[in-house]
Amino acid sequence: MPDITEIHTVPSQVAPERLQEYGVGVFYTLPTKSALKKALKKEYITVNGVTASTATIIRGGEIVRLCVPEEKKQLKQLVFPLKVLFEDEYLALIHKPAGILVSGNSFYTIANALVQNLRPSNQADAAKPQPVHRLDYATTGILLVGKTSGCIRALNKMFEDKEVKKTYYAVAIGLMEKEGTITTPVDAKEAVSFFKVIRTVESPRFNKLNLVQLDPKTGRRHQLRKHLHSIGSPILGDKEYYLKDLVLNGKGVYLHAYALKFMHPVTKEPIEIIDPLPGKFQKIFPDQTN
Template sequence: MNKNSNKPIESHIVPKQNTPIRLQEYGVGIFNAAITKSALKKALKKKYIRVDGHVATTATFIKGGETIDIFITEAIKPKKKLIFPLEVLFEDDYLAVIHKPAGILVSGNRFKTIANALVQNIKRSELPDAIIPQPVHRLDYATTGILLVGKTSSSIRALNKLFENKEVDKSYYAISIGEMDMEGKITSEIDGKKSHSNYRVCESVPSERFGKLNLVQLEPETGRRHQLRIHLSSIGNPILGDKEYGIENLILNGKGLYLHAYSLKFRHPFTNEEIHLKDELPQRFKKIFD
């Protein structure tokens, strides 16, 4: 440890934990100097983190009550702030729900991501295990709609558990192309894993270019990558604007993908309240379907 770094640049006192948890899992998002999981692991390997004065490793477990200190010996360059206003649909001390616009990644290595914009748009939690807010699920780059965010380390773990146990009901709307049954269930393998989606046609309109356009409500039972896009394409009804899974001569350029994450329904893991939130359809949907 560098002699000049005998003072931690950040400290955190761990609240009581029901079960012991690895520091490298618990600590994600707690320290500004090591926000991501990979940055935290790197800091642990470089021996920059101490728990109750002892150097921590990737094998360190915490139980509650410990003081975690982070010491960074290298000069830290000030991070650029992403100024990107987001619409917040719901917020409390544990979690938030926001509207994700099209054309931005939820997270990743790019500077412009929802994850990087959250800190500017969401109030920091007052709870002892408050962390930098993080999305707890994903939406595609081109998809708009409702996105759930955790604001504390215990909330992120609890929300992840809800998704794992299929206790979050999600519904989407899409505009699909062509004649299709009024409702159905699509089952297929995606990346070697079973996937299921339910759909219901709410309304259809004739289209000179596309024959017919359908406003379709979708309820995925599983959460595979690009699942809804792949499923609708597999039955011959690709989503309007889908360049990857669309029909070559029926690609709509420049208007984006007509897929919108409309609602989330789940039981709040801390207040036990039934949460049912909706993100209204974008204007471009309403131009086709009133």
């Protein structure tokens, strides 16, 4: 069978950068950094006709060619309808439902469903749509996706530089202070989360349930879940970070990525998108407006 071949011409204005960083999102069949590194290791990529490696530096003007044996390509496509909250030629924001991974080795992921749900970009550096951050398997809410290689790189840099403001809502158990800052390290790394209690209702089983606004200033794995657990007010439905006898089964984790605010890396327009609270939040706080 014929090989899969993709060719990319590096713009002349590009600043020197390692190919394994520059090439993320450049090739349709290599949507992630890990996929790109595997292709480099297997010597599927050449630069100006020379086999590339993870040490190859891109300086501008190169011809980068990807040649993958056809049998290596995943031919199946995941059909999974997604709600699109915003979309242009460069990026998109979608609603991630609970119960699905954002990306990874599994076929059943948001990343594999994006092609069927988003319009192809008409830009010269159009790439396979790629999530630029993660949400936990059980978390719902806004997910930011890049649609061009340049935008994917810019968004990754914005997350690294903390230029994307994320707001979450959770339902937390027990008596809480009205607001505060949690600085408990996560995985031995600095972690900072601000919280503010928006509403509190009485609960026969959990004593009190709180609608909490959360603003993470760092992005550690499971940070918000671990932080609320650390102050004795774990998230309702969390079966990993919980208090004894206070686990709600069958309803999922009550954690929702509510809003993203950032400067569009290409148009330079301010973007602020809200994904309304799920119905299960409304059942606990029925008159809460989004």
